[in-house]
Amino acid sequence: MDAETAELRVLDSAEALFNERGVQSVGMDAIRTASGVSLKRLYQLFPSKDDLVGAVLRRRSAASAEAIRAHARPDAGPRERILDVFDHLAEWFAQPRFRGCNFINSYGELGGVSEQVSELARAHKQGLNAYFRTLVDAAGGPPSLADQLAILANGAMATAGIMGTPETAGQARAAAETLLDAALPRP
Secondary structure (H helix, E strand, O other): OOHHHHHHHHHHHHHHHHHHHOOOOOOHHHHHHHHOOOHHHHHHHOOOHHHHHHHHHHHHHHHHHHHHHHHOOOOOOHHHHHHHHHHHHHHHHOOOOOOOOHHHHHHHHHOOOOHHHHHHHHHHHHHHHHHHHHHHHHHOOOHHHHHHHHHHHHHHHHHHHHHOOOHHHHHHHHHHHHHHHHHOOOO
16 A cells, blocks of 8 residues: 555544544544555554544635535625535535534533644634634625624534534524624625
8 A cells, every 4th residue: 555545544544533523532553444544554654633623624614615615605695605614514504414513522521621623723723713704805895794604604614513403503694694794894
C-alpha cells in the first residue's frame, strides 16, 4: 500500500472513530485495526495522536467549508445564500452518523489541554463567521448580523448533536429569516 493510500485510510478511519466515540476514547490500535494500516506505517505518517487529530480537523475544516459553499445556489441573491447555509445544515444533521460538530465536540473534549485543538476549532469557527460576513456585506447588512448568524448556526450544530434531530436546522433557519427581515434593507 502506498503512503497516500495509507494516509487516506488512516484519516478516514480516525475521523469516523473520533466522530462516533470521541477523540480520547479512541486509541491508535483501534485506528490501525479500522484502517488496515500497520501500526509502524501509522506512526510513520502521524508520529503522535496529536498529529493525527490535527490532520483530521484540518481536513474536516476544508471539507466543511467546501460543502457549505457548494450548497449555495449560484443564481441566488445574498439573502437566499445565507439561508442556504441553514439548508445545508439540515441535510448534514439528517445524516445517520451525525454526532454534532467535530470542532465543538473536540474543543469540549480537549480544548482545555490541547492548544492545537483550541486553535483549529477557533480558526474553523472564524472561517464560518467570515463566510457569513461576506454574504451579509453583499446583502447590505450590518457586520453584527454575521456574528448573530454564526451563533445561530453553531447553536444549531450543538443542539442537533445532543438532541439527535435535524429539526434544529429548520428552527435556526426560521430565526435567521427573522434576523434578516429585521437587519437587511428593504428592496
